[in-house]
Amino acid sequence: MPSPRFPIPQGTLDMLILQILSLEPAHGYGIAQRLEQISRSVVQVNQGSLYPALHRLQQKGLLRAEWKESETGREAKFYSLTQAGRRQLAFEKNSWARLSGAVRLIFEEGSR
């Protein structure tokens, strides 16, 4: 059965994680659920690939992590944005907007 959802484009996962965490700190499972909700099941994220991405962002200093009590009462690892993370997100949003704007222009040019 062909999936109605398409796989997430290369490199955008990091940006989505940063965006989600810019709203509020969250743990890995929370981020997975939020991704699921926000993208309204259009984008397919492999749950497993979330964790390498989180650790990579943390190692780059874009995220910080701390262990806190979660909504279920168990300790969970909560990630939040650092200053550098915020800057990175702003930068990526900006370049994404320019890229998608450019792509749209080209498409409209072709369909006119």
Place this chain on the structure above:
Amino acid sequence: MIQLWNWFRRGSLERGLDRELQYHFDRRVGDLTASGIPEPEARRRVAVELGLAQVREEVRDVWLTRWFRDFLYDLRFSARSFLRSPGFTAVTLLSLALGIGATTAIYSLVDQVILHALPIKDPARVVLVDWDGDHVAGGFGSWNLMSYPICRDLQQQSQFFDGVLCRAEIDVNLAAGGDPKPVAAEIVSGSYFPVLGVGPSLGRVLEAEDDGAPGAGAVVVLSYSFWQAQFGGALDVIGRKVLINNHPMTVVGVAAAGFGGVDVGAVPALWLPASMYAEALPGAEDLLSSPIRWMQILARLRPGVSPAQAQAGLQPWFKAWLPDNMLRPGFPMISADRRRDYLGSTLTLTSAPQGHAPLRRSLSEPLWVLFAATGVLLGLACLNVAGLFLARGSARGREIGTRLALGASQGRIGRQLLADSLVLAVAGGVLGAFAAPLAIRGLIAFLPQDLAASALRGTLSFRLLTFAFFASVAAGLLSGLAPALHAGGGTLISSLRERAGTGFGDVRLRKYIVTLQVAFSLILVIGAALFLRTLSSLLAKGPGFDTASLVSFSLEPRKNGYSAADSHRLIERIHDAVRALPVTRDSGIARNELLTGGSWRNEVTIQTDRRYTTDRGVDLNAVSPGFFSTLNVRLLAGRDFDQHDSRPAGEPDRPCAIVNEAFVKRYLTGRDALGVRIGVGSGPDVKPDVPVVGVVTDFNYRGLRAQTEQAFFPISSKNEDFGAAFYVKLRGTPEQAFQVIRGVVRNADPQLPILGLRTVEEQVTRSLNTERMLAALSGSFGALALLLSLIGLYGVMSFVVTRRTREIGIRLALGATGASAIRLILRDAVIMIATGIAIALPCAAALGKLVQSQLFGVTATDPATVAAAALVLATGALVAAFIPAWRASNVSPTDALRLE
């Protein structure tokens, strides 16, 4: 960096990841069961969804790049396997530590003496300005000597130079409150500190104003280390009055810490301006305007100007300068030929970021020779370790075969073996680096000068550690490469089929290695033999005079404020008192001390039936009556000087001279030397009117190697320099005599320092320091090399015997004798030894040319020496090979056959 840190905390990282993933897993399962999926099904689905093992591995890759992680695991594996075989580890570790330690120690000296740039602003732009051609003008000092006026004139050449400085190293007597003590000083132009870009750490440095009219700048700047050592770093030292050669001068500053002048071999205690030359060098003529050469010139090039450009650009100016210089007062009269040579002179500029150091001139060649020797030694150590690795590799053949069979790539196995050798080499390097400072201090003790010993440091610097690190890694790669390539090259099936320890390829490779080792160590043994013969022939030859019970010391009254006449009177008085001592058998004085490496040197004009000039410098000295008899130097003809030859100041001397045998042989062959008239100098104005009254046998003046023409004059107040050197033949032991002599000098003038009071035998030993260093070090390197290669040979022969035990057992069972078994094994060894020697001999002959100048009494290819070295090596090697061979002959056939 973070990655390395992650490696050390990987335990806690793993635990954190586990908890994190477990949380995700539990929450997801919980959510799914809540939506009605039964728990076992939910668990299965979540496990698939997450792919836990995969996630973990990917996160680990984030923590630590894959290859790096593998490499660290390799290192850990290597370290563990080494700890399991401590004997093997100790032997390899020690041989590497030895090689690396020795190389590092010698490199330290090479670096400090030869390579290290001065701690000044932008040293790369500093050049040494020297004269190529006939200077005509006389001089005093060490090398690259120039006059003060040319330095002044060069400073105007600002299109090439940012600045030009000149300097000379001198000794002065310094009194700061207490008795005067001799200290090393640098007398410099006012441009010295600004051009080098060195500032003060206290007060100010010397400036152009200090270097004005003669006597105008009675100021000194102390070196930082001298200030710390002698003044305890006192801040109120600025403005203090000190006495330099009994002249009051003011301390105006302390130079920047770490700056020790431009000569690594002579760190000055203080700097004084050239304007104070008359005080610093008592009795000197007008040095600021005369063409006398006594200083070295260093210049700072303008940015973007190369030494070659500046050199070419300066020549027109220099051509015009040369005739002007001839007009200076004090410029000698010269013949037309000489004048042409003089006017053909050119200036040369050589890059001199390391400053100017005579020490470098005398030591750089021995140091490079030793550095090359340690390089060979390190190479040998690596070969030894490579051999040991191969032996271990064949013992590990099954392990490696199994790993290959389980799917490890050959590259992966090779990497593991390389990691092995790197771990060892770096551990050996750490050991070596710890041992190096001790070795360096030992080396410095060998060096020829007291000054050198104080100027060179035996501490580990960052540069040195970097060097040791690279040496270790190179050693590791070198010793690991052959085994690693070999492990990668073997086929899987053959390695599994072979029984442990029977690799054939291994043996061939190990034989090559041992052959190379034999060659390397023969080169080192030949070198050691050459240097030992040099030292022993110099010692056997001696200085050509009798050193038994002979002591010497120097006095320099002119540096304590005495006039030339007073100085001579004081020396005469002290000499009379010394002669009257009961311990004195005989005594004499000379203007210049013997065997210090220097001399008073000039051409001599000879008048026989024609007039001619010596074709090279003659070593000159002024001596008292009795000087030759004190040294037991025989008078071959004529007479010694007597008290009528030198008169007190004011009265004319009775001119006379004594020459040595070599002088007669070179310049007066076939005629009676007595009555020939000579004169010092080579110009047309020189009057050869001094009659030769005696001829003495040859003895060494400058050093033990130099056999030169010599001429002597009676010592008087007119030809003394700063004072005189005393030579005293004793009746008793030197120790008692030292006390008495000190007393005599103190009686005459309690403030006069006694310089270098010691036995002449000690002076002979000192003058041979470089030779002794070369002999001792090359000897120990040779011995170590021999030991290493013998161990290597023994190892490979034992291995061969073990491998062929069965074959030998069968031969013995079939009736072969023990002797034939020995021959069988030894044949292998003899081939290796002979090949090694055959490789080494041409190499040694080629390298010999490089060390020829360091040798004495023996040529680099001296057949007897080379043969003796080869014999020593071959004998040792045969003994090392014989032990396993003898074991082979004792193989019991039944045991050998049962072995299978």
